Structure formats: structure tokens, C-alpha cells
Amino acid sequence: MASQPHSLSYVGCNFLRQRLVLSTLSGRPVKIRKIRAKEENPGLRDFEASFIRLIDKVTNGSRIEINQTGTTLYYQPGLLYGGVLEHDCSPHRSIGYYLESLLCLAPFMKHPLRIVLRGVTNDQVDPSVDVLKATALPLLKKFGIDGEGFELKITRRGMPPKGGGEVIFACPVRKVLRPIQSTDPGKIKRIRGTAYSVRVSPQIANRIVDSARSILNKFIPDIYIYTDHMKGTSSGKSPGFGLSLVAETTNGTFLGAELASNPQGQGTAVLPEELGLNCAKLLLEEIYRGGCVDSTNQSLVLLLMTLGQQDVSKVLLGPLSPYTIEFLRHLRSFFQIMFKIETKPSHEELQGGEKVLMTCVGIGFSNLSKTIK
Amino acid sequence: ASESESDRKGIQNAPEKNVDGVEWAESKAVEDEDGGGDVENLLKEEEEYGEENDFSADTAGALKWKEDLTQKAAEAFLRQQQSAPNLRKLVYGTVAEDADEEDDADEELGGLFHVSRPDKESKQKANALDCSKFPVETPQDWDLDEVMNSIRDCFVTGKWEA
Numbered sequence: 407m408a409s410q411p412h413s414l415s416y417v418g419c420n421f422l423r424q425r426l427v428l429s430t431l432s433g434r435p436v437k438i439r440k441i442r443a444k445e446e447n448p449g450l451r452d453f454e455a456s457f458i459r460l461i462d463k464v465t466n467g468s469r470i471e472i473n474q475t476g477t478t479l480y481y482q483p484g485l486l487y488g489g490v491l492e493h494d495c496s497p498h499r500s501i502g503y504y505l506e507s508l509l510c511l512a513p514f515m516k517h518p519l520r521i522v523l524r525g526v527t528n529d530q531v532d533p534s535v536d537v538l539k540a541t542a543l544p545l546l547k548k549f550g551i552d553g554e555g556f557e558l559k560i561t562r563r564g565m566p567p568k569g570g571g572e573v574i575f576a577c578p579v580r581k582v583l584r585p586i587q588s589t590d591p592g593k594i595k596r597i598r599g600t601a602y603s604v605r606v607s608p609q610i611a612n613r614i615v616d617s618a619r620s621i622l623n624k625f626i627p628d629i630y631i632y633t634d635h636m637k638g639t640s641s642g643k644s645p646g647f648g649l650s651l652v653a654e655t656t657n658g659t660f661l662g663a664e665l666a667s668n669p670q671g672q673g674t675a676v677l678p679e680e681l682g683l684n685c686a687k688l689l690l691e692e693i694y695r696g697g698c699v700d701s702t703n704q705s706l707v708l709l710l711m712t713l714g715q716q717d718v719s720k721v722l723l724g725p726l727s728p729y730t731i732e733f734l735r736h737l738r739s740f741f742q743i744m745f746k747i748e749t750k751p752s753h754e755e756l757q758g759g760e761k762v763l764m765t766c767v768g769i770g771f772s773n774l775s776k777t778i779k
Numbered sequence: 780a781s782e783s784e785s786d787r788k789g790i791q792n793a794p795e796k797n798v799d800g801v802e803w804a805e806s807k808a809v810e811d812e813d814g815g816g817d818v819e820n821l822l823k824e825e826e827e828y829g830e831e832n833d834f835s836a837d838t839a840g841a842l843k844w845k846e847d848l849t850q851k852a853a854e855a856f857l858r859q860q861q862s863a864p865n866l867r868k869l870v871y872g873t874v875a876e877d878a879d880e881e882d883d884a885d886e887e888l889g890g891l892f893h894v895s896r897p898d899k900e901s902k903q904k905a906n907a908l909d910c911s912k913f914p915v916e917t918p919q920d921w922d923l924d925e926v927m928n929s930i931r932d933c934f935v936t937g938k939w940e941a
Contacts, residue, residue, distance in 0.1 A: 418905025442906050506911060531910055593935045624927065626934050656935065691915045693930050701913035726866070727913030734870050747866045756932040762866065 413437055413482075414739055421732050422454055423507045424705065426461055426481055428740040430468075430511060431713070431771070435482040442477065449476025453496035453503065460493050460504055464511060464519065485775055488515025488579070495525030497569035502532035505558075505575060509542050510709055512577035513551045516775040520555075520576040527563050527571035528602065528648050528666050533702045535560055535573050536600050536650040537662040542703050544660050549710045550584035551577065563604050563636045565646030566669040581773050583710055585717040588698040589763065592657030597622055597689070599631035599652060601682070605645035608635040610678045614649050617682030622651075622689070644670050647678065649685045653693060661700040663689035694758040695724030705733040712743050714768030722750070723762045741769055 413435035416425055419442055429436040442448050450458075450472065458479070462468055467484030495504050501523045512519045528534040539558045546556075555578045564571025599618065601611040611633035622629050631651070636642075648666035655661075665685040667676045692700055698721055699707045708730065711719040726734075737743055746765040752758065919926045931937045 418907075420905055420907045420909050422909050440905070445906070503910075531908070531912070533912060593937065593939070594933055595935045621921065625931075626936055687918065687921045688915065690921050690930065691918065693933050694919070696930075696933065702911050704913075705911060725913075726870070727911070729911045729913065731870050738871065744871060747870060749866055756928055756930065756937065758930045758933055 411435070413480075415439065418442075419450065419454065421729075421736070423457065423503070424733050424736055426458070427507050427510045427709075428736050429481055430461065430465060430483040430486065431514065432740040433483055434740055435480065437481075438479045440477060441479065450479065451496075451498065453498040456494070456496040457504060457507070460495075461507075463491055463493060464488060464508070464515065464521075466516075486511060486515045487775075488512070488517040488519040490520045492522040493524070495523055495569075497526050497564075497566060500526040500529040500532045500534060500566070501571065501573050502529075502534050502538055505535065505538055505573070506533065506542075506706070508575060509538070509546065509577075509706060512575075513546070513549075513580050513583070514713075514771075514773045514775075515577075515579050518555055518576065518578050520574070523573045523575065524569070525564060525571060526566050526569040527560055527573060527642075528646070528650075528664075529566045529669070530666050533662075534648075534650055534664055534666070535571075536602070537652070537664050537702065540598070540650070540652040541660040541662040541700055542706060544658060545699060545703055545707060546577075546710070548584075548586050548588065548658070549580075549714070551580055553578045562640040562642060563602060563634075564642030565604055565644045565666070567671070568643035570642035570644070579773060583714045583768070583771070585714040585719040585768055586707075586711065586721065587719070588657075588659075588721045590657055591659045591696060591698045591722060592655035594626060594653045594655050594661075594693065596628040596630075597626060597651060597653050598629075599650055600634050601631055601647070601649045602634040602636070603647035604636050604641040606647055608633075610647050611635055613678040614647065614682040614685075617679040618649060618651065618686040621683060621686040625690075646670065647681070649682055651685055651689045653689060657698070659698045661689070661692045661696075662702065663692045692724075696758040697724040697761055698722045700724075701727050701730075704730040708733060708737065708745070708764065708766075711764075711766055712737055712741055712769060713771035716768055716770040718765065718767055720763065720765045723764055724758075725760065726762060743767075743769060 411434045414425075414429070415437045417438070417440045419438070422438065425436050425438065441450055458470060458472075458481075461481075462470060464486060465484040466487040469480075469482040469484070471480040472478070493504070495501050504523060504525075508519070508521065528536065535558065539560075543556070543558060546552075555576050557574070557576050559574045560571070561574060562570065562572040599615075601614040601618075603611045615631045615633060618631060619629055631649070646667045646669065648664065650662065650664035652663075653661045663685060665681050665688065667681060668674065695701060701724060704723055704727060707721055707723075711721065723730075734745060737745075743766060746763075748763040748765075750761040750763055752760055921927060
């Protein structure tokens with residue numbers, strides 16, 4: 407490159423992923439200072455180091471500099487390369503933490519990405535692989551990212567603290583993204599879910615299903631919750647169980663919710679019935695928030711709208727999460743793009759809370775490194 | 780006699796309303812830039828208008844409903860403003876990083892010592908957990924009928940508009 411674009415500077419380790427992702431897509435270097443500078447154990451953590459290694463793997467020619475204490479990170483992005491890869495994720499964060507960023511980057515690789523991720527598939531902190539599979543993948547399809555080589559498969563399930571799960575993610579590449587006009591979420595026609603259990607009694611999954619159904623059946627009869635009990639090597643290294651639920655509407659909107667049991671040796675034991683009930687209530691909360699995209703995928707949809715063709719994209723969201731608000735600010739710094747934000751008060755009663763209509767014109771991002779065949 | 784009086788009243792009122800209408804449109808246009816200022820203006824107008832109207836408080840009859848139109852509109856506008864905080868301002872207005880820049884500037888004192896102010900709020904935010912999930916802060920009681928009814932029409936089993 408002839409002239410290096412001016413780098414952006416940030417403070418603190420929060421929002422590390424979105425900064426690195428946006429930096430990679432925009433080509434602007436970033437410098438992050440004072441990463442946990444005042445803590446007893448300063449600097450980057452294992453899981454962040456693992457994330458940076460992953461970014462290094464999927465790109466070609468990135469320059470990463472970290473100072474001795476790990477409190478300062480300089481990242482000069484290379485080109486998104488892709489290909490067939492594998493990565494061992496840190497068990498401190500679930501695979502969802504890594505996958506969320508890969509979902510943002512994968513459509514813009516030079517070669518289609520096919521990656522095996524190993525680690526924790528479900529935990530209490532990040533969106534699990536199950537929920538991302540059920541909500542983020544249909545969202546990418548709306549933007550025209552589709553086809554045979556598009557899959558997310560859980561081959562082994564791993565629970566914290568030790569993990570041992572394995573996931574295969576494959577995504578085709580696209581030159582341009584289709585703009586979307588998604589302002590009517592439609593009505594929920596069915597609820598699907600997965601109750602999983604590993605290294606515990608297989609009966610637990612059934613108990614979760616029964617309690618979750620007891621509350622959801624008051625709203626809609628079409629509910630099916632799969633029980634997924636993995637055995638042997640595909641059950642990972644730690645015991646645990648949990649539930650993920652997804653509500654699908656007539657217009658192809660997917661709203662997700664999930665809960666997982668406490669990791670072995672941490673906190674008190676959770677009753678499967680209680681977990682099922684609470685997870686069903688979380689889904690109802692998500693439905694109350696509403697919109698055409700659920701709260702976890704807000705930033706993904708806004709990113710894809712930004713990178714779309716030079717055309718107007720619209721999406722109706724529930725209340726903006728703090729993560730999304732910061733993401734909007736970052737989109738402005740990296741791509742000089744501002745969204746039109748309109749609040750839509752809930753006119754019709756009985757349709758949940760207030761909604762937000764987001765409108766923008768795409769920057770016409772095109773994947774130049776995609777080879778033409 | 781009362782009818783003609785109120786007629787005159789209507790004529791008197793008309794230009795006033797017009798002026799208000801123009802200002803209203805203007806304030807709507809600049810709403811994005813300074814929402815706060817308009818609200819103050821409106822409030823001021825509202826007060827003035829109220830005072831002017833006092834003399835006609837005894838006017839009775841069919842046109843009485845017209846009297847406080849601007850005031851009512853202003854009230855409705857204010858209500859809307861309060862219930863829907865300007866999201867654009869919230870997102871793009873004040874950015875947390877500005878605060879960090881500032882405390883960089885006054886960190887050094889005489890080149891040797893630097894003041895260490897524990898700015899808990901922004902520091903915690905800067906080094907907080909990086910997670911995209913949006914946890915529910917105040918969960919509603921989904922066993923109550925009214926809470927359950929609040930999302931009833933989100934389902935195909937609910938009411939469909941024509």
C-alpha cells in the first residue's frame with residue numbers, strides 16, 4: 407500500500423472484537439492502549455490472545471504488535487484470505503465469542519472459509535453455537551450469502567470449564583451483498599429448540615422440555631424441542647446441560663434465547679425444570695423486545711447493511727443493546743457511516759415494547775480479493 | 780351575542796395559531812440538531828399563550844375546544860419527547876472516549892507527578908466484558924395475565940390487522 411491510512415486509537419479491552427473486525431474490513435490500523443492497565447493481572451487474557459491468533463490465521467499479511475505487559479496492541483490488517491483452517495479456542499470463552507466475528511468476516515474472504523473450531527460450545531456468557539446456527543445463519547441468507555457450502559455443524563459438544571467441543575463452520579464468499587428491507591417481523595408461527603445434556607442423565611433433557619413447554623404452550627401450539635444427548639467422545643470433557651429456544655415468524659425472523667447450567671464446581675446446582683422455565687421466560691422477553699433481528703445479532707445486521715450495495719437498507723430492531731450502540735459509534739469511525747434512527751412507539755397494543763427503525767445507505771463494499779472463475 | 784363574540788375570538792386567534800404553526804414546523808426541522816432548545820422554546824410559548832388566554836376563560840360555547848389547541852399540541856409533543864429520548868443523540872452525541880482523552884490531558888502535573896483519579900465509571904466500561912448479549916435488566920412476571928397479553932398479537936394465534 408502506498409500510503410497507510412491513519413490509525414484509530416482506543417482505550418481498554420472492551421469491544422476488542424468489533425474493533426479488530428472493523429479494522430480488518432476497512433483496512434484501517436488500530437491501536438488499543440491501557441488494556442486492563444490498572445488491574446492486578448494486567449494485559450490481554452488467554453482468550454483474547456487466542457482471538458488475535460484466529461484473526462491472524464484468516465488474514466494474510468497482518469501485522470500485530472503487543473508490548474511486553476500486553477497492555478498495548480497495535481494491529482495493521484492484512485487481506486482476508488480464508489481457506490481450510492482449524493483453531494483451538496480458549497475454554498475461557500465459548501466458541502460463540504469467536505464465531506460471532508467470523509460471521510462478520512467470512513463472506514469477504516478470498517477463498518471460502520472452512521474452519522474447525524474446538525473449545526466450549528455452550529456457556530452462560532456468550533451466544534451459543536446452537537443459537538447462532540438458528541438465528542445468525544438465516545440472517546446472512548437474507549443478504550444473499552447462501553448455497554451449498556454454507557453450514558454450521560456441531561460435531562462434539564463441550565461444556566465449561568474444560569470444553570472439548572468441536573464445530574465446523576463453512577461459508578461461501580460473495581462479491582457484493584444484497585440490501586435488505588426488513589421492517590415487518592411478521593407473526594410467530596412456531597417455536598423450535600434444543601435441550602442438550604452431556605455427561606449427565608439423559609432424562610434431564612426431557613425434564614427441561616416439559617417445563618419449557620408448560621409456559622410456551624399458553625401462546626402457541628406448534629412447539630418442538632429436540633433432545634440432544636451426546637455420548638462418548640462427542641460429549642466433551644465436562645458435564646452440563648442447557649436449552650436454546652428459537653421463535654420463527656411468518657416473515658423469516660428468528661428470535662433466540664438460551665440458558666445453560668452452572669459449570670462444574672461453580673455455583674449451586676440448577677434444577678432442569680427451573681432452567682427450562684427460565685429459558686422460556688427469556689424467550690418471551692426477547693419476543694417482547696421484538697424486531698426483525700434479535701438482540702444478539704443486532705450488530706451483525708447493521709454491519710452487513712453498512713457493507714451492502716449503494717442502496718437503502720432498513721431494519722426494524724428492538725431496543726438497542728449497549729454493545730450495538732458502541733458498534734454504531736465504531737461504524738462511524740471506521741466507515742464514516744451514520745444510521746437514521748427512529749423510535750417507533752408501540753401503537754398496536756399487545757405487540758410488545760418499543761421498536762427502533764434503522765436506515766442507512768450501504769457503502770458499496772465489494773470483495774476485491776474474490777477470484778473470478 | 781356570545782356567538783359573535785366567539786367568532787371574533789376565532790378571528791383573533793387565527794393569525795396567532797398560524798404563527799405558532801410556522802414555528803412548529805421550524806422546530807420540527809431542527810429537531811435533530813438541538814432537541815433540548817426547542818422544548819424550552821415550546822415551554823416558553825406555552826406559558827405566554829396560557830397568560831394571553833386567561834381573559835377568554837369565561838367564553839362558553841361550541842368553539843371552546845379550539846382554545847387550547849396549541850397548548851395541547853405542545854403538551855403532546857413534550858410527552859412524546861420525554862417518552863422517546865433522542866436515540867440519535869444518545870448514540871452519536873457524546874462518546875465515552877472523549878472523557879478518556881480529557882483525563883489524559885490533565886494526567887501530568889509538573890511533568891513529574893501525575894494525578895491518579897479513579898474514574899471508576901469510564902474505566903470499568905473500557906475494560907468491561909466484551910459480550911454481545913443483552914441481558915434483561917428487569918424481568919417481567921410472565922405468570923401474570925396482563926404481561927402475557929402484552930405480546931399476545933406477536934403470535935399467529937393473536938389478532939391480525941386487516
